Each structure stands twice: as structure tokens, then as C-alpha cells.
Amino acid sequence: MQxxxxxxxxxxxxxxxxxxxxxxxxxxCVFGIxxxxxxxxxxxxxxxxxxxLLPSLLWISFAFAxxxxxxxxxxxxxxxxxxxxxxxxxxxxxxxxxxxxxANLLFLGIAECVIxxxxxxxxxxxxxxxxKWFALITFLGTVGYVAVGTIFGAIAAxxxxxxVMLPVLQFPVAxxxxxxxxxxxxxxxxxxxxxxxxxxxxxxxxIAVVFIVLSYLLFEYVLEE
Amino acid sequence: xxxxxxxxxxAGLELRNVSKYFGDLAALSGAQLRVRLGDAIxxxxxxxxxxxxxxxxxxxVARPSEGEVLFDGEDVHRHATAARAAIGYVSHPTSLxxxxxxxxxxxxxxxxxALPSLGMKIAATLELFRLxxxxxxxxxxxxxxxxxxxxxxxxxxxxxxxLLLDEPFTGLDAANVETLESLLCQLPAQGKAVIFSTHDFxxxxxxxxxxxxxxxGKIRYDGPLALIPRNLLPVTVERSRQKAEGSKx
Numbered sequence: 001m002q003x004x005x006x007x008x009x010x011x012x013x014x015x016x017x018x019x020x021x022x023x024x025x026x027x028x029c030v031f032g033i034x035x036x037x038x039x040x041x042x043x044x045x046x047x048x049x050x051x052x053l054l055p056s057l058l059w060i061s062f063a064f065a066x067x068x069x070x071x072x073x074x075x076x077x078x079x080x081x082x083x084x085x086x087x088x089x090x091x092x093x094x095x096x097x098x099x100x101x102x103a104n105l106l107f108l109g110i111a112e113c114v115i116x117x118x119x120x121x122x123x124x125x126x127x128x129x130x131x132k133w134f135a136l137i138t139f140l141g142t143v144g145y146v147a148v149g150t151i152f153g154a155i156a157a158x159x160x161x162x163x164v165m166l167p168v169l170q171f172p173v174a175x176x177x178x179x180x181x182x183x184x185x186x187x188x189x190x191x192x193x194x195x196x197x198x199x200x201x202x203x204x205x206x207i208a209v210v211f212i213v214l215s216y217l218l219f220e221y222v223l224e225e
Numbered sequence: 226x227x228x229x230x231x232x233x234x235x236a237g238l239e240l241r242n243v244s245k246y247f248g249d250l251a252a253l254s255g256a257q258l259r260v261r262l263g264d265a266i267x268x269x270x271x272x273x274x275x276x277x278x279x280x281x282x283x284x285x286v287a288r289p290s291e292g293e294v295l296f297d298g299e300d301v302h303r304h305a306t307a308a309r310a311a312i313g314y315v316s317h318p319t320s321l322x323x324x325x326x327x328x329x330x331x332x333x334x335x336x337x338x339a340l341p342s343l344g345m346k347i348a349a350t351l352e353l354f355r356l357x358x359x360x361x362x363x364x365x366x367x368x369x370x371x372x373x374x375x376x377x378x379x380x381x382x383x384x385x386x387x388l389l390l391d392e393p394f395t396g397l398d399a400a401n402v403e404t405l406e407s408l409l410c411q412l413p414a415q416g417k418a419v420i421f422s423t424h425d426f427x428x429x430x431x432x433x434x435x436x437x438x439x440x441x442g443k444i445r446y447d448g449p450l451a452l453i454p455r456n457l458l459p460v461t462v463e464r465s466r467q468k469a470e471g472s473k474x
Contacts, residue, residue: 002339009336013322020324020363076322085320085379088284089337090310224302225287 006091010099011106017076018107024072025107028065032115035061040122050123055185058119059141059178065111066145067167069104070153078157083223093220101150101212108142133188137201141181144208148174151215154222177211180204236297237261237418238283238312238387243292245278252278254442256292260420262386265413267433267450268422274439276422277317280389283420284314310338313385315393319376323365327356327375330364331382338383346382354378355404370396377405388412390421394428406432 018024039057043049077083086096116138120127127134152170156162180203187197194201238260245253253275260266260283268276281287282294285301285308294301296308321330328347335343351357354374364372373396380388388409394402409432412419420437423429430436430450438446438453446453 005339006337009333013325013333016329017322017324076324079323081316081318081320082322084286084316084318085334086337087286088309088312088314089334090306090308090339091337092306224285225281 003092003095006095007099007102010086010096011102014073014076014100014103015106018103024069025110027072028068028107028111029114031068032061032065032111033118035064036115036118036122050125051186051190054119054123054125054189055182058115058138058185059181061115062108062112062138062142062145062181063171063174063178065115066104066108066149067170069107069111070149070170071156071163071166073100073104073107073150074153074157074162077154083154083157087223093223094216096223097150097154097216097219100154101146101215104150104153105143105146108146109139112138112142127189129191130188133194133197133201134185137181137184137188137197137204140201140204140208141177141184144177144204144211145174147208147211147215148177151219151222154219176207177204180207237264238301238308239293239295239298240279240282240289241293241295243282243289243294245275245282245287246290251442253282253289256444258437258444258447260387260418262416262418263413264418264420264435265409265433266418266420266435266437267426267429268420268437268439269426269429270422270439273441275442276439277391278442279439280314280391280420280422281316283387284312284316284389285309286314286316310383311386312389313380313383313387314389314391315376315380316391317395319364319372321364321372321375321379324363326361326363327351327367327378328360330375331379334379335382340383350378350382353381353404353408355401368396370398370401373397374401381408386417388417388419388421390419392423393421394423394425402428 036057039053043053074083087093116127119125148170152166152173156166156169159165180200184197184200184204187200240256240258243253243256244251256279258279268279270276278287282289285294285305288302296304296311301308322333325333328351331347331350332343335347340346351360354377356374356378359367359371364375367375373393377393393405397405406428409419409421413434421429433450435448436446436450436453437444
């Protein structure tokens, strides 16, 4: 019970900080919309080509919006050494990771909704027929990506070129998430029977669990000098 | 003696032959230090002597490259929860969220320490540090001195047994220096330990019973203030002493 209170305290703290400065969410949404906007002008695809391009476009947009999210999330902690303030509290460091991860998940989820809306608008594409499976695929992929991004965000926060180091460090590790996400999303948006892409969805779920557990266990080493 | 109380010879914070390296730089080398409840220790030394590193190791923020940091005889990193509940740490950065108010910061850290009756504790701490009228102000809008007071309030909130303070007087005006001095004086009598670093030797000497002098990452002296070798005294203090002796003659 105490663990849940700690996670909730960190989650609420992150929401409160974001509400006060509104830097993270705004930049993520604007960036995502810009990517979609540029792709729309670059390709102007028909329906068939959209089905080929949109899954990749979506996950590229999610990936870069995520980088902004994770960088910003730990920029707040780096300022005034706030992460150190949490590190000297008598809490399991993994709980700090979970609290930060939940906040990042919410922010990235909101940005993804905005990006999907922008895609639907500019590409004249409707997600409604496959909404349930698309939502599940996006959720599972995002959970796995946010787990990786949160721990690497904490690692990169201590480096000199943190804005560059974060994508350099995390993208290679997150590749399985993107591959599974893109493959599953392609199947869902094409309207293929779920059995044809269920394997990818299961892979997303396994990756998410593995990344969460590993990040939870390793986070204490990230916090310490 | 209750079963969970460590024997007197094991109680406290201890550095046992601790070294800390940053690449090739030995920030701390072979440090042996024992901090018991009731101690009031002044950590003194020139810039780069290793004072901050020593405090960070005791506060469990950093791991030693060699040696052990012990809390009540046990490795502090294996029993981190118990150790951290007993330690209050103030470093150069304030560890405060600039976009949150003073009260929100204290509430957050109070929750991290799972403090009961948190509202009452926060009110009492705000009163102690004369911050009640600033409770609703975002920390970012406070002066450096006020932020330092909030940082001290954060460290005092959970009434730690060991208070580790790195340059705690930085940015404080005279009235608040007096408040902090008064608080620090009371702690040993309350059975708590305080270890602090300051560049103001005379102020620190007035508060401490024991001096740990560092130089180039090594502890050169650990003992009563009155017995410190002259060559380890700061130049200004030595000059004052010589001047006083000269005027007596």
C-alpha cells in the first residue's frame, strides 16, 4: 500500500509540475503534428499507399515525441538536483522509476491521441473500423517504449550531450518495440483477421513486461553516483 | 536494550577505508570516519579537499569505489531504507521543484518519507524556519537565501537522527544564520548527530565539538577542535591567533 502511495506521489508531482509550466506536452504535440504535416506534403498517398506508410509514420512520430517527453521529464529532475532529493528518501528506487514511467505514459498517450487525430484529418483516414485493436497495439507498444525511455532518460540526464545521447542510447534498445508495433498496426489497419498479427501483439506485451521488470531492478544503479 | 538497537560499538554512520575515484581523480582516499549520535562535527578543508564527496557518501547518494559505508554496522546500500530514513541531507543544489510551492515541495518529500500527520509536521517546520508566509509561493520565485531555508526545512521535516549539511549557511541572512545555529546547537543534546561543512571556520568551530580536516582527499585530522595542529588551521584563524598572542606580549 505504501508503495502505491509513493508511486502516486511521484505521478501527481509530475502532473502538477507539467500543469504549471506546460512545456512537455505542448512541445510533444506540436512536434508530432509537424511530422504528420510534413509527411502529408511529401507523400500525398492514396488509400493503398496510406496503409503501407501510416503505421511507420505513426510509430516514427510516437518515437520522436517520446524523446522530447523523456528528455523533458528528467530535465525537471536535473534542475536543482531533485532526483537526488528523491534518491535519499527511504524508498525502493524502482518505485521512483514506476512513478516517472506512469507520468511519461500519460503524457505520451495524450500526444499520441493528438498525432492520430492529425493523421486521420490530413490523410483522410479513419481508424474506427480497427479502433479496439489499434488502441491495444498502441498501448502495449507505448508501455514498452516508455519503460525503455524512462530509464534511458535518467541515464542520459547525467551526460553532457543529453539531448543527443538519449535517442542514440534508447532507439537501438527500443527497436523490437517499433518493429512489433509497426507490424501489428499494419495488420490492424488493413483489416486483417486478428490471428494474423496476434503474435506481434503478444511480442509487444512480453517486451513491455521485460523492459518494465529490468528497468525497475536497474534503476537504483542509475540514481547512484 | 531493545533487540533491534545495535550495540554501541556499531551504532552510527561509518566510513571504513573508503575511497572514491572520478576517473583518475581520487576525490577521497582511505577515509576512516565514525559519526555517532550526539556528535557535532565540523568538516573543514580547502576547495577540492573532498568534503562534499564525503557527505555524499554518508548520505548514500554516491557509492564508494573502495571500502564500505556502514549504518549501524551494516552496509548502507544493503540496508538503504533504514539508513535513509535516519538521514537528512542538504547539498549545494536545493533539491526543490521550482514550479511547486514551498508547501507542495514539503508535502511531496514528506510523502516520500511516509510521514504521519504530515500536515501538522509541515506547519511546524514552516513555523520553525519562518516560512509560513511563503508557503504558497513557487520556489522558483524565492531568493537563494529563502530557497536554502526551504531546503533545510525539507531535510529537517522527518526529524532525522543524522543531519548532513554541505555549506548550510550559504545565502542565509544574519537572522536565519542565528536560527540555524540555534537548531544545530540543540541537536547533539537531543541525541542526534550533525556533520556540516562550511568555509566560515570560526562559525563552524563555535558549533562543533569535533573537527575533521580534509586535504587533497585525505582526512588529516579527526578530533577535538582544541587540539587541531596549527598547520591545519585556516590562514585567517592562525593570523588572528598570532595577532592575539602578539598583542599579549
